[in-house]
Amino acid sequence: MLEIKMKLSTLKAIFNSMEQGVVFIDEENRISYANPSAERIRNIKLKEVLGQSILNCHPPETHQKILKIIEDLKSGKIKEHQKMNIQMVEGKFYDNTYSAVWGPRNKYLGIIVVTQEVTKRKKAEDELKEALKKLELANEELRHQDKKKDDFLSNVSHELKTPMISVIGYIGMILKEKVGPLTEQQRRFLEISYKNLLKLGKNIDDLLDLAELGIKKEGWKFEPVNLSDIILFSCQTVEPIAKEGQIQLELNLPQEEVMILGIEDKLNQLFDNLLINAIKYNRRGGKISVFLSQDNEFAFARIADTGIGISQQSLAEVFNRYFREKNKHLTNVKGLGIGLSLVQEIIKLHQGEIFIESELEKGTTFTLKLPRHLKK
Structure with a gap:
């Protein structure tokens, strides 16, 4: 008996030292215990509310919800803790956590309610x-x-x-x-x-x-397209421009078809813009390498140049409309700055992604990732 009293005394000391409010209500929903934090939070005195209904400590509009929580826990319909956020003293907000307490032989003893202020969070x-x-x-x-x-x-x-x-x-x-x-x-x-x-x-x-x-967000007609043919055609289109700048165009295409669902003229426009961009910002006598590969899900196209590169500060802006990087090498480069914006929009239209890597004075690499069209 003494041991039980000591355990109860220890338990009470623990509850009394807690910052959270702790209230125990019996099987008749009457308050049988409240720690000092609960008295402060709920603005009550234990001796005044002892034996009273727990509902007396809550706003009337919350009574129905509280009774349902208690009934669900009491009946065993809900096993886990139940939370309820309510406004209480002086406009402050609190989280109330309700848990059923069960005694020997699964006897229902009541509900323990732990209250924590959450005004700042709310x-x-x-x-x-x-x-x-x-x-x-x-x-x-x-x-x-x-x-x-x-x-x-x-x-x-x-x-x-x-x-x-x-x-x-x-x-x-x-x-x-x-x-x-x-x-x-x-x-x-x-x-x-x-x-x-x-x-x-x-x-x-x-x-x-x-x-x-x-x-236009809808109404586009997508058809099976061999990406190798698209890239080859774009390379042939820009080849005369590359030769004017004595820029070597290296093409690496797989022997097998690389099929995607796409809009042919938009894809041609995409690669035309990327290749012209690589020529425009390259050096005389430079090189452009084009690679195409695929895995089980995606096609990957990579266009790497040996041009002037893009600063790290500008990498996040290159796809913005009308963006033009300030660079001493670009004084003679003309354009509206919409080519890469157009590229990104076409990539989005095809449910793909585009990545860019660049280093000043060394060059830029664009990598495209497009969903493959798998024949059924």
């Missing part, structure tokens, strides 16, 4: 929810503005392209001397104009494609 959670709500509203506004910008770019690009095609056509006729002979100076001036108009046409096409990818 406040932080509420602030986070509010911040996330504001962020979502801001993102929605950004998406709306982005769509308006894409619509504007698309409309302006269309308006520019129609008269430009006409001008290119007429200059082409003049260069072919369809309307009469040209002097050497006239031909030289017209050829410069013609080349610049073609460059302008390429920029307008890129703007149109970028706008289309931003606006």
Whole structure:
């Protein structure tokens, strides 16, 4: 008997020293014990509430939920602890954890309720929810503005392209001397104009494609495509440009087909842009290596150049629209800075990923990962 009293005394001392509030309620839901922390948290005095219903210490709107928790634990319907977050004294918030207490022969003795203040956590959670709500509203506004910008770019690009095609056509006729002979100076001036108009046409096409990818989310027609054929065609397309800069183009393709589900013209555009980028930012006499491989799930394309490289600070921004790195070697490099943005959008369209590694003065490597099309 003495040993039992000592154990009870030790247990009471432990409860009394706890920061958490501890309340024990008997099988009739009456309070039979509360430690000092529970008295402080619940703003009660044990001698005043002893034998009273536990519901007297909670707001009326919580009574039904508390009774259900107690009944579920008492009946054995729920075995694990049950938690309930409520607002109590002076607007503070607490977590109440309810646990059933069972005696010998599985006799139900009551419920022990452990209470811990969580006001700071609750406040932080509420602030986070509010911040996330504001962020979502801001993102929605950004998406709306982005769509308006894409619509504007698309409309302006269309308006520019129609008269430009006409001008290119007429200059082409003049260069072919369809309307009469040209002097050497006239031909030289017209050829410069013609080349610049073609460059302008390429920029307008890129703007149109970028706008289309931003606006059109569905309705694309995907078909089985051999990625080797796509890469080979793009390499043949840019080969004359590479030769002008005395840049060696090395192609490493597997003998077997590398099939993906894709949009052929978009994939051609993707590799054209990456290869032209590798030429544009390479050195005279440099090298571009193109590799293609596959595993059981994915196709991997890698384009590595020996160019001027990209600074580590700029790596995170290279896929942003209109981004142009400030570099002493780039003073003569022209463009709108949308080529890599277009590449990334096309990769996303094909459910793929693109990775970039670069080191200044040594070169850049782009690695593409695209889901394979497995024949059934």
